[in-house]
Structures are given as C-alpha cells and as structure tokens.
Amino acid sequence: MPDTTVFADVAHEPGVAKPDPILVADGVVRRFGGLTAVDVSHFEVQRHTITALIGPNGAGKSTFFNLLTGFDQAQEGAGTFDGTALRRMPPHKVARAGMVRTFQLTKALEGMSVMENMRLGAQHQPGESLLTAFAPPMWKKREAEVTERAEDLLQRFKLYEKRDESAGVLSGGQRKLLEMARALMASPTMVMLDEPMAGVNPALTESLLEHIVELKDEGMTVLFVEHDMHMVRRISDWVAVMAQGSIIAEGPASTVMQNPAVQDAYLGEHHDTDLSEDQS
Ligand SMILES: Nc1ncnc2c1ncn2[C@@H]1O[C@H](COP(=O)(O)OP(=O)(O)O)[C@@H](O)[C@H]1O
C-alpha cells in the first residue's frame, strides 16, 4: 500500500524538494547528436519510499537511469547519492556507494547458470577490498559469504531449484526475479528497476509487486519505471512523470494522473497506458 504521509507537506510540482532526499539530480542534460534525450533541471527521490518514474516511450527514462547509475555520462549537470557526488563516477563505484540498477539478461548472461549470474551481482560490494581479492583466507571467507547470500536470495525469489540451470531456460517472469535477486547481491540501499513487470504473466506480477514492497520494508529506496499504471498506483508512494527529457509533474499517483500536462504527454501514445482513476 502506498504511504504518502512523508509527502504531506510536499507540493505537487516538478522538481519539488523532499524532506530527506537520498538521490538528487541537478541540471542533468544528455544529448545524442541533435536530440536532447534528458534535460532534468531538478529531481529528488525521498529516502525509504517507492517512487515511480513514468512517461511515454522515448521520454528519456532509461537514459536518466543510466546517467544516475554511471552507465552513461551527462554533458551537463550532476547528481548526488546519499551526499556523494556522482559526477563521472563509474558504475561499479556507484554500486559500491549503494545504488544499483537492474539489467535485462543479455545473451552472454543467458549462457551462464543462475548461480553464476548471482555471483556476478556480488562484485563491488561495500567493504570489498584489494585484500579480500588477493589474500586466500579472506577470499575463501568471502566466497562462502557470497554463496550463502546467493542461496538465501534464490530461496526468497523461488529460484533455488534452478540455481545450476542456464539462465536462458528461465521463463519471462523468472528472469525478472533473477534480475532483481542479482541486483540485491550488491547489498544496495537504493534499487533502480527499469520496467520490472514487462512481459510478466499476471500470476508472477503479484509476486514481483510483493518483492518490490519488501525492498522498502527492509529499508531500501526504490525508483522504478513502469508502463502499467495499475501497478504504479498499487505500490508507489510518489510518482514523477517524464516527457521529452524533463520531469513535467510530480505527486501521489491519485493526483498526478489528473494533471493536464500529463494527459497531454500521453496523447497520441500507442501503448495502452490507462490514466483513468482506478479504485481497485
Ligand atoms: N545511445 C543512444 N543513441 C542515440 N539516441 C538514443 C540513445 N539512447 C536513447 N536515445 C534516444 O533518447 C530518447 C530517450 O530514450 P529512452 O531513455 O530509452 O526513453 P524511455 O526509456 O523513456 O522510453 C529516445 O528518443 C531515444 O531514441
């Protein structure tokens, strides 16, 4: 269930300041040739909440995720994560600082086993040092810890039976679960999920929603991109809307959909985003 109490005094305006932001983006611009894919003047994510980032196809959501997590570099502007400047920080350092994003399984990862995928997610954990990498006793201890954490997560995501199978044989929903489990191997404080429910059948959607809510219950902050407004309404404490590279609206799900600028942004959209009120 969304919890909007922390936002009680927060204006429903794009770029509005939050009481305790874990992530702040300022003047972030990314151009590809003549196209400005991202132009976010200011955006804050409140700590310990689930925030949805929505917007029509091509709005710049994935590019914005990449800029925040170090997988792409902005031409202008920068962000801070938990007080640490993100400018020019490579992805592994962003992950070590506590912010991870999920990735769709690529061909290369599909060829590896479920367990091997989990081990890859453990790289660049907080506290990992050169010493652990090179001193055999430390290395063994670390190996055992990684295995234990991976097994715990695989149990929790109901993938334990599949641990030795190639990730390529997993169903669409199981892949999404693996993507999330793998991200959690890095012990993050903030998780960025890009379309976690895409291509997942309704039965697994419920379980994915529950897993996302669990992340918040465990103290993590979640920022997720999702097209299905029904899902967004069910779990988001706060919603930010992106269109043509900028944040054009923010607020609780119930009010943000009523915003004329948001309705305009979705006009002419082909995918079946349903902005209507939904009481279920
Ligand atoms: N690597 C790239 N090179 C050129 N254009 C890109 C690249 N990545 C994204 N774009 C363009 O940037 C815009 C935003 O894309 P994207 O961030 O994927 O949007 P969304 O995730 O909201 O659908 C789109 O017009 C897209 O074609």
Ligand SMILES: [Mg+2]
């Ligand atoms: Mg995208």
